[in-house]
Amino acid sequence: MTGFKQVSTQKGLLVIPGPIEIADDVLYANAHPSMAHTSPEFIPVFGDCIRMIREVLYTKDAQPFLISGSGTLGWDQVASNLVEPGENALVLNTGYFGDSFADCLEVYGAKVDSLRAKVGGVVPMDEIESALKSKRYKIVTVTHVDTSTAVLSDIKSIAAVVKKASPETLIILDGVCSVASELIKMDEWGLDVIMTASQKGLGTPPGLSVLVASNRAIQTFENRIAPVSSYYASWKKWLPIMKAYEQGTAAYFATPPVNLIYAFNASLMTITKSSEVSLEERFKLHEEASQRVKSAAVELGLKQVPDPENAANGMTALYFPEGYTASDILPRLSAKGVIVAGGLHKDIKDRYFRIGHMGISVVQQSRGDIDKVIDSLRDSLKEAQADKWQ
Numbered sequence: 413m414t415g416f417k418q419v420s421t422q423k424g425l426l427v428i429p430g431p432i433e434i435a436d437d438v439l440y441a442n443a444h445p446s447m448a449h450t451s452p453e454f455i456p457v458f459g460d461c462i463r464m465i466r467e468v469l470y471t472k473d474a475q476p477f478l479i480s481g482s483g484t485l486g487w488d489q490v491a492s493n494l495v496e497p498g499e500n501a502l503v504l505n506t507g508y509f510g511d512s513f514a515d516c517l518e519v520y521g522a523k524v525d526s527l528r529a530k531v532g533g534v535v536p537m538d539e540i541e542s543a544l545k546s547k548r549y550k551i552v553t554v555t556h557v558d559t560s561t562a563v564l565s566d567i568k569s570i571a572a573v574v575k576k577a578s579p580e581t582l583i584i585l586d587g588v589c590s591v592a593s594e595l596i597k598m599d600e601w602g603l604d605v606i607m608t609a610s611q612k613g614l615g616t617p618p619g620l621s622v623l624v625a626s627n628r629a630i631q632t633f634e635n636r637i638a639p640v641s642s643y644y645a646s647w648k649k650w651l652p653i654m655k656a657y658e659q660g661t662a663a664y665f666a667t668p669p670v671n672l673i674y675a676f677n678a679s680l681m682t683i684t685k686s687s688e689v690s691l692e693e694r695f696k697l698h699e700e701a702s703q704r705v706k707s708a709a710v711e712l713g714l715k716q717v718p719d720p721e722n723a724a725n726g727m728t729a730l731y732f733p734e735g736y737t738a739s740d741i742l743p744r745l746s747a748k749g750v751i752v753a754g755g756l757h758k759d760i761k762d763r764y765f766r767i768g769h770m771g772i773s774v775v776q777q778s779r780g781d782i783d784k785v786i787d788s789l790r791d792s793l794k795e796a797q798a799d800k801w802q
């Protein structure tokens with residue numbers, strides 16, 4: 413075997429908003445010898461993942477679904493299990509991922525209304541309230557952190573408004589870019605579905621759709637009249653599987669990603685059971701790292717895409733300086749071993765870039781990742797400026 417280590421040291425520092433840097437113990441867990449998905453050794457590993465994801469979201473008894481797939485599969489699960497054709501869905505749109513969620517809901521026959529924030533902003537609360545009062549919505553969806561804009565929505569306050577204006581409406585949180593980097597209190601805030609994926613704040617390789625549904629959401633699913641409109645995403649198929657693994661027996665609908673579950677278990681152990689960094693401290697560390705990156709950006713004269721009062725803690729989106737483009741900055745960062753992401757939101761795509769600061773890059777401070785990002789950004793800007801003035 414040549415060079416597993418070599419590859420991992422040559423690849424550069426991955427600071428895009430997912431996939432993120434992965435801890436060695438998680439990578440090694442992913443390299444577990446191949447196991448039967450029904451083996452007695454594997455069953456509790458899966459069961460513990462189900463129990464631990466509840467801890468990350470501060471929920472006592474909501475129902476997790478861990479299914480092979482990417483974060484996108486969460487949209488299909490919501491659309492096909494919770495909404496019946498012709499029912500109304502309200503999408504709070506703070507960027508690219510709001511468009512995609514709306515698109516997915518429509519594929520399954522939902523009637524979608526979108527409330528669109530201006531680029532970098534959030535949807536005003538009074539607009540949310542009046543929309544909810546104007547007609548009956550089965551669900552309202554909120555992108556917690558829209559990865560295209562780095563806008564953080566205040567889900568706690570939004571949930572309170574929904575409960576007041578339309579208590580029957582299920583509250584769905586797209587937390588793909590926020591789970592484990594932003595505080596989410598599922599039970600206390602009354603959230604019905606939180607969907608995420610393995611490769612962002614949860615610090616695991618991509619390939620696992622992670623969704624947690626409240627008892628109310630499960631009841632809504634059980635009471636639906638129209639048949640579930642998906643085969644692979646059907647909770648009819650998956651609910652017995654999740655319950656079996658949690659109770660310590662195996663059941664089969666479709667093969668789970670066995671090795672990825674070992675990796676996910678290792679990462680969840682660190683997130684929920686670490687004696688060094690508690691879950692609360694983890695969120696605080698994300699806030700601190702975020703502040704450092706954002707303060708450095710101010711010093712360097714770079715403007716953020718989100719309004720500063722609603723900027724995410726797990727990532728930063730920055731406009732290039734006037735007169736500069738991606739090709740002036742990103743290749744220089746990359747030459748220094750720092751891999752960031754370009755723009756994604758269609759209105760401003762070529763004018764900004766994105767830095768992820770989640771997981772071990774912020775929690776394992778001895779790695780020095782945040783320093784490296786800030787120093788490399790400063791140097792890259794200097795070089796780009798020097799080049800312009802030659």
Ligand SMILES: *Cc1c(COP(=O)(O)O)cnc(C)c1O
Pocket residue numbers: 430482483484485509555556557558559586587588589609
């Ligand atoms: C990344 C992301 C998704 C999609 O997840 P995939 O794993 O790429 O399918 C959905 N919503 C948000 C907010 C994301 O950041």
